[in-house]
Every structure is written in C-alpha cells, then in structure tokens.
Amino acid sequence: MELLQNILVGLLLLAGGGFAFFGAVGVLRFPDVYTRMHAASKSGTVGSGLLLLAVAVYAGDLGVAIRCLAAIVFLLLTAPVAAHLLSRAAYLAGYKPDPSTRLDAYGPALRRQRRSAAAAENEPG
Template identity: 50%
Template sequence: MIEFIKGVFILSGALFMLLAALGILRLPDLLTRMHATTKAAALGVILIMLAVALHFGEVDVVARALAIIVFILMTAPVAAHVIGRAGYFVGSKLWSGTVKDELRPNYDPLTHELKSGMETEANARREPKESDPS
C-alpha cells in the first residue's frame, strides 16, 4: 500500500511540474506564467518530498523533506510577489485579455510608489477644502 501511495505522490508531483513547465511556455504574460510556476511547481516539489519521506522513513531524511516543504511554502509566495511587482514596475506588458488592473490608479511610475487602497478611498471621499473667506 505504501508503494502505491509513493507512486501516486511521485507521479502527481511530476505531472504538476510538467504542468508548470507547460505554463511557462504557453501562458501569455509574466503574471500568469508566474502564477503557474509558483503554484504548480511548488505543489509538485511538495508531493515528491512527501514520497521521499515515505520511501526512506528515516528520521533525518523525513526531517529534511519536511524542512524543504516548509521552505517551499514560505518562499514561493514571497518570490512570486517580488517577481510580479518587479515585472509590473519595469513595465512588463499585460496580456491583452487582462480585464482589470487594480494597481494602475495606485501606482506612480515616476517614484515607483504604491498608495494603499485605504489611502485612495480616503482621498476619494474627502471633500475639497473651501478657501478661507475674505
């Protein structure tokens, strides 16, 4: 039974990694490619590490496999965020089918600063100040 579970984990992990590789080749822009590689490749590595932990069953190997899983879970989202943000800042073209760009009204391309959503909403609700009566 354990052999079957290990086989399922390895095949599933390999398929998710293949899916990530196909996503890099087939998807139209940086942000969608980044999404495919982050999600599918991370899940593929996690499944393969689970198979490794089951196969060897030794405490030190299991601990290393679990450490790798935790490392992937902690670093993949951060790396994807940094890559996506850098791509947006350098002007990477969005796919023509992109429906909504929520950063555009909050991003200043000259200073590369983002305004928070709360800041923008507060500015939209604020009424114009009246000038001092003379």
C-alpha cells in the same frame, strides 16, 4: 505494508511530476509574464512538495522525513514571496498585462502611491 508504501510513493511521484509538467506547459502557453509566473510558482511549489513528500514516505526514516517537511515548509513560505516580488519588478519595469486580463489592481494603487509621494515631497517643511 511495503506494497502500500510503494503505491503511495508512486502516486505522490506521479502527482508531483504531473504538477511540474503542467506548470511547464503553462509557462510555454500563457500570454504574459504574470500568468507564466503564476504557473511556474504554483506548480513548482506543489510539485516539489509532493516529490519531497514521496521521499519522506519512501525513506521511512524520521530524520529524512523532518528534513523533507522542513524543505516543504520553506518552499511554501518563500516561493509565493519570490513570485510576488518578481511580478512586481516586472510591472515596475513596464511589462504590461495581456489585454485579456480583466483586472489590474496594482496600477491604480501604484498611481495613488506615486501621487501621495509627490505631494509629500512638495510640502514645505
């Protein structure tokens, strides 16, 4: 049983390290802030989650496993929100997507929001 546990821990560590490595490669190679943010947030979340899962399996203690699972849930809930807010701040600061980006869904929505805010501001009342 201990051999199987060590093999599982090793596979989880390799997978987590692989996600972290390929996320770092993506941060270095992708063309703009948005694709880099995507690579960093996705690989960081999955890689860290796999590493924490390896810790939980290796420890074999229920208390450690619960703390690791709580940290994984925390990462899954907060990392996408943080990446979204950073990307939105970059867009509002004027960082344009790479020209190879096919869809800019936020641009038209932002223009509509600004037009309706300006119209509401100009209404008498």
